[in-house]
Amino acid sequence: MMCWRRQRESFSSWVLILVLFALREIQTAHHKHEMKFTIVVNSQVLLDHIAVALIDDIFWGSYDKSNHQFSVKAAWISEALGMNLTEEIQHLVLDHERGYQFFIHHLTTNDTNTERNHTLQIRFDCELDGGIQLSSLAKYGLDGEDLIEIEGLDGQWVVLNPRAHNFKYIAESPFWTKVRKYYNKRYCVEVMQRILGKSSMKENVPPKVYVSRQDFPNGTIRFYCTATGFYPPSILLQWKKGIDDAVWGKESSSGTLPNSDDTFYVRISLEIPLGDTGTGYACVVDHSQLETPTVYPVPEKPSKRNLWSIALSILAAIVMISCFVVFTKWKRKKAGTTSQTQLEGHFPSATSTIPLQ
Template sequence: MVNWKRGRGSFSIWLLILVLFALREIQTARHKHEMKFTVVATSQALLDHIAVALIDDIFWGSYYKSSHQFAVKAAWISEALGANLTEEMQHLVLDHERGYQFFIHHLTRNDTKIERNHTLQIRFDCELDGDIQLSSLAKYGLDGEDLIQIEGLDGQWVVLNPRAHSFKFIAESPFWTEVRKFYNKRYCVGAMQKILRNSSMKENLPPDVYVSRQDFPNGTIRYSCTATGFYPPSILLHWKKGSDGAIWGKENSSGTLPNSDDTFYLRISLEIQPEDTGTGYACVVDHSQLETPAVYPGTTSEAQLEERFSSSIASPAIDLQ
């Protein structure tokens, strides 16, 4: 039987210090913009072209060859970008269709089956912390195989597939280097900054956290700590035992996954062997919308858990002081 509760508890002061240091990597101002392009074509003709744009894993814009229109998710995003930038991005996607066709033709020029369909995948992304750019990436793939990529504005192109050696010389030319840097500044960083500064992609929300315990006939205990409904997606969720923080079990993570309402979900499970009584375990949670880390103890008594669950009284987690 699985029971759910919201718990309260505390850790020792020195453990709190260790946790706070671990949480320094969570930055409320960090955002990532991704633009993904998928092109289907033969060496002679472009058949389909789809593009999507996401900020912090939230979809905000798209392009479909069937409509020849770059569309945004909401009217406020159009207002945030402004008419000029939106129109530029529309023309940019259309103009690049010819370039993508040339790219596929160039890479497949030695194929004997000229009518064979090929799929070109391109990814551009950039990451900011406030107004400081942390990273950028441009990556190309063909028919499910990575071809070539570059990380950082001043990085070097890395060939991942021999077919891309000839393209490397083109990509490294001064002209295309400046074009890539301009695109990063104008359409990746610039568009993201306009959207984030003029509106909000999603209301920032703290996680709802639930701890469950499941007892198996062989004596094994499984604890699960679930955080859901939070935004932004950066979160720290892990199990600790006692004041020494030792873990004596197998820990599994669902990974941070999107909910249907554009919030996020994460579940960490811990399986404890029969020789362990299961006492002293707690889930540590930190998120940008929590002032301090919160601790949700695992249960030490199924009867106590059942009593709390039946009463339908959810006690909020206590913030560490």
């Protein structure tokens, strides 16, 4: 009995360890949730209202004034959010349309051109790392100019444009401070956690890296380093020469771009100065799913001897394939001739004389 109890306690301990490990794997990644709103108003008439929501730069939901519906990317996202939260977001976006109109009217009271269109831009975001909130941001802009922003739940509003001075006193009131913190918790953090809880977004993937070089007739040498299929999108690629040698040359980057499978892609290139042989270079890749920054050497330029070997190998392969094709055709032709001869031996031709009885 005591032995069985010890075994059960040991088994329970292992189960607990496995569960904690699984939760840690899900929660350790760094994630960012962004919501961006664009509102266009003319003479207190709402002309347009567009909203997009992204997690780690991956689009998951949007709102368009034309249909007055907040739409999600896939059905499983609605299931992850639940009916109550989905309806809350829908009503929230609709209810705020009138508030946005009032806000724009308040900011443009002294505008003499009453027929002018005004565009309000709002951005909210929050970041999590290991389930712990790192930061949050609320930022407002009008007609392409920054107005006011606040970083952190307990931060201070910073006025970026004189137009927003009066709004600062409203935003700092206890009521709106409480509303802002609730919105951050409910619609930024909780929404992100629910979606990540049922999404492949939480499955972190290391990058696949490809390094190549291109030698031009004028002596220019260019290197390429491509990382693809990785998640999360945060990644660092840089060139290295030797151990401590500085790298000189013309660098360019594609920037981090999304793939169709919700992973990411980035490519950097380096054009080295004329006269540099291009030896000793490597691409260093640092990503959260790599234990340490990994070094990928740039391939050396093939020597003329190697080029001749490659050319001869290709030529030999072509000759062998040609011989095989010719032999196959000859064999088929020979087989057809043999069959025809055998048939003629069994059956007399139309011109053959049949002996009389």
